[in-house]
Amino acid sequence: MTGRVPAYVAEALRRFGPTGDCWVAFSGGTDSTALLHAAAARADDAPGNLRAIHIDHGLHPDSPLWSDHCRRICDAIGVPIVVCCLHLEPIPGESLEATAREARYRALAAVLRPGDLMLTAHNQDDQAETLLLALLRGSGVHGLAAMPREAELGQGRLVRPLLDLPRTTLEQYVRSCGLSWIEDPSNASVRMDRNYLRNSVVPLLRVRWPGLSATLSRSAGHCAEAAYLVDGLASELMEACAGAHPGALGIRALGALERSRCKAVLRLWLRRRGFALPDRRHLARILDEVLPARADADPLVAWSGCEVRRYRDDLFALAPLPPPSALTIRRAPSGVPPVLELPSGLGWLQWPDASKVAERTRWPDGAPTVRFGSTGQTCRPRSRSRRRTLKNLFQEAGIPRWLRPYVPLVFSGETLIAVAGICACHDAAHEMPQWLGHPWEDLGLFRDRAD
Structure with a gap:
């Protein structure tokens, strides 16, 4: 039985064929110790280097000792290790378990380069627990599919080679190899949902159904197949619902679909698009409030990390906008700067070569300033065009009302010289800076026009 552990790791390495390095997420516990030892035994099956990464969440006073243990193990078997200290703090109202998990995966993703693999030691019992948690949360088929065997992670891929092995097999492996491991005392606490299932519920179920983990893992596999079919259909429909802007969906095309589709x-x-999925209530609000809203309305449905809005016939999903009150006037350094960083993650403005601009442009009122949300301004975009209000310019350019307060307005003194x-x-006779690195570049909303 214990020989299955290296065999499963070797099979994963052959199947996914990393072209870069192979990483092992090493907590120092029983499961990851088995995985690291087995990977080291079959390191020749991976073309790149074998490396380990240990995540210190900083949530337990003994975590520095655990990091030292992991270093000693890796030194003993000749595997380089990276220790990443997160120093997490509980956030009121947020699940500490979920916060730690998200931070952990971000840290794992950060070390991966193209072609790298990240191996984690999730096993059959972990999969069964994940399915039970999903059932208790009322998840759909994607949630009930539990943990995938492999998935994208950062620039590389995440692989779980031990999903078909029960936890007891991994425990037998580390004991038979004479390995040492860490016992995290928090695993005995039933305060966390997963620990409660693992320590109090699953043992009772297993008395009646000894093959519980294998059976539940099989059900998760069936749900994964169903989720794959749903995604295939949804992908075809999504192509037919493409909006006028990249990454947007067309309101009319969506409205013509049956509700479940x-x-x-x-x-x-x-x-x-990389956003956390909404719960049933927020998804219903998109269907019932945003899609049927008037074309000139400004509906918003928001949840953690995502805002869904519409403009005209397009539906947009974007990261939460900073409060307009947080935006401040930015004055450029003396002269014409090549680059000016904007506040609140709004990117930067890049002027043409400063020396060339200085030859044909004077700044009688000093260096330019950047303002946001200024009203009552007008601009002549072309030499023979009439002056336009900012509202007219935004409407003609197709800029949604909810983005207009974030558009940089460039002034020389009190004169508006450019709308980034x-x-x-035109009549200001100044070069317009390019607006780079703003959060909406991939939506194709802003395109500098050289009129």
Whole structure:
């Protein structure tokens, strides 16, 4: 039985064929100790280097000792290790378990380069617990699919080679090899949902159904197949629902879909754009409030890390906007700067070569300033055009109302000389800076026009 552990790791390495390095997420516990030892025994099956990474969440006073233990183990078997200290603190109202998990995966993703693999030691019992948790949360088929055997992670891939092995097999392996491991005392606490299932519920179920973990893992596999089919259908429908802007969905096309198919499209769309999926209530609000709203309305459905909005016939999903009150006037350094960083993650403005601009442009009122949300301004975008209000310019350029307070307005003194991403004001006779690195570049909303 214990020989199955290296065999499963070797099979994963052959199947996924990393072209870069192979990493092992090493907590120092029983399962990851078995995985690291087995990977070291079959390191020749991976073309790159074998490395380990230990995540110190900083949530237990003994965590530095655990990091030292992991270093000693890796030194003993000749595997380089990276120790990443997160120093997490509980956030009121947030699940500490979920916060730690998200931070852990971000740290794992950060070390991966293209072609790298990250192996984790999740086993059959972990999979069964994940399915039970998903059932208790009322999850759909994607949640009931539990943990996938492999998935994208950062620039590389995450692989779980031990999902078909029960925890007892891994325990037998580390004992038979004479390995030492860490016992995290928090694993005995039933305060966390997973620990409660593992320590109090699953043992009772296993008395009646000895093959519980294998059976539940098989059910998770069936749900994964169903989720794959749902995503295939949703992907085809999503292509037919493409909006006028990259990454957006068309309101009319979505509205023509049957409700369950529309839900599937929205979930796939949000997942592909990297957002956490909404719960049933927020998804229903998108269907019932945003899609049927007037074309000139400004509906918003928001949840953690995501805002869904519409503009005209397009549906957008974007990261939460900073409060407009947080935006401040930015004055450029003396002269014409090549680059000016904007506040609140709004990117930067890049001017043409400063020396060339200085030859044909004077700044009688000193260096330019950048303002946000200024009203009552007008601009002549072309030499023979009439002056336009900012509202007119935004409407003509197709800039949603909810983004307009974040568009940098460039002034020389009190004169508006450019609307970043839209146009320069012709009669101001100044060069327009390029607006780079803003959060909406992939939506194609702002395109500098040289009029």
